[in-house]
Amino acid sequence: MKICNFYNFRDGVRRPDLWISGIRDIVFDLETLKCNAFYAECEAMVEGRKYLVYAPLSMDAIRKAMCAEELLKPTGTAICDYDIRDGALSLNSCMMGASDLIFELMPEGTLLAEALYTHSAEHLLEGLNDLKGCLKQYDLALPNLSADNIIVDANHKWHPIRCSFVVSGWRKNLKVFRLLAELINDTAMCEKSLFCEPMHKYTASVEASPYSSNRFRLCDNRRRFITERGVGFVDNRDIVIVPDIYRSAKDFVEERAIVTNHAGLEGIVNKRGDVVVPIEYDRVEFDVESGVTKAYRGLECHTYDYMGNRLS
Numbered sequence: 001m002k003i004c005n006f007y008n009f010r011d012g013v014r015r016p017d018l019w020i021s022g023i024r025d026i027v028f029d030l031e032t033l034k035c036n037a038f039y040a041e042c043e044a045m046v047e048g049r050k051y052l053v054y055a056p057l058s059m060d061a062i063r064k065a066m067c068a069e070e071l072l073k074p075t076g077t078a079i080c081d082y083d084i085r086d087g088a089l090s091l092n093s094c095m096m097g098a099s100d101l102i103f104e105l106m107p108e109g110t111l112l113a114e115a116l117y118t119h120s121a122e123h124l125l126e127g128l129n130d131l132k133g134c135l136k137q138y139d140l141a142l143p144n145l146s147a148d149n150i151i152v153d154a155n156h157k158w159h160p161i162r163c164s165f166v167v168s169g170w171r172k173n174l175k176v177f178r179l180l181a182e183l184i185n186d187t188a189m190c191e192k193s194l195f196c197e198p199m200h201k202y203t204a205s206v207e208a209s210p211y212s213s214n215r216f217r218l219c220d221n222r223r224r225f226i227t228e229r230g231v232g233f234v235d236n237r238d239i240v241i242v243p244d245i246y247r248s249a250k251d252f253v254e255e256r257a258i259v260t261n262h263a264g265l266e267g268i269v270n271k272r273g274d275v276v277v278p279i280e281y282d283r284v285e286f287d288v289e290s291g292v293t294k295a296y297r298g299l300e301c302h303t304y305d306y307m308g309n310r311l312s
Contacts, residue, residue: 036289038064043106052161054102065102068166075138080163081105102164109153119152121188125181127158132177141172143291143306146254147183165290175307179255179270186235187221220252222271242273254288268293276308
């Protein structure tokens with residue numbers, strides 16, 4: 001593998017050909033290249049098998065990956081096939097250490113975000129319960145567990161991906177399990193079979209909806225709407241789920257939306273409209289990758305985990 005320093009790699013994220021082309025024996029799919037605060041990632045073929053390859057961008061990310069590897073060891077392949085390869089990327093000396101490339105085997109299947117429209121609710125709930133039992137057995141939680149980080153195979157089994165954030169304590173995922181169950185019940189088909197027809201055949205008509213002339217994009221099966229009273233959310237059938245009680249709101253991301261009340265204070269609600277982070281802060285920031293929310297009030301900064309528990 002090609003060795004490069006941290007700055008070469010950082011620049012390479014903007015120009016993938018500068019670093020990917022130098023790594024031998026790996027065929028990268030450049031269309032899948034992504035970068036967040038912790039990792040750059042790209043899907044790749046290695047010896048005929050499909051992997052998700054990460055490169056940590058900070059020492060914090062390296063520590064997360066090492067911790068995840070230790071936690072996943074006892075599970076074998078129950079969660080994912082996960083490998084950290086030494087010496088793949090060396091950081092400059094001021095960062096004190098070397099980073100590795102992380103290889104996570106991608107199982108055959110469909111992202112849950114897509115399977116919601118092709119699998120039955122009953123099959124998907126079976127997969128959810130199996131995954132819940134597996135994480136409970138090994139006392140693990142995935143703070144970034146979402147419909148975009150789960151692959152559903154042909155036998156309806158769920159396989160989490162991007163497991164480098166795994167932490168101990170399975171109860172930390174209780175709330176997201178409930179949110180995923182709600183998403184399945186809201187979106188998936190009722191019949192216990194697979195559907196191949198175009199999705200528009202199964203989507204309710206919304207032409208007569210009072211919100212159809214005021215349409216935002218659908219995010220996490222929720223769409224903002226605006227009335228004279230304020231902002232709320234409807235589902236894909238334009239049924240009001242969150243009433244129009246807010247002055248403003250952002251789209252849902254990872255089952256959460258930042259809302260602002262009429263006093264100008266911010267907080268976070270879930271897809272049912274339940275308050276996850278109290279609506280009493282000057283500003284809130286939700287980190288999609290870690291699931292942590294930072295809430296600012298004056299000079300104070302409070303943090304909340306993905307479950308809505310206050311950490312500080």
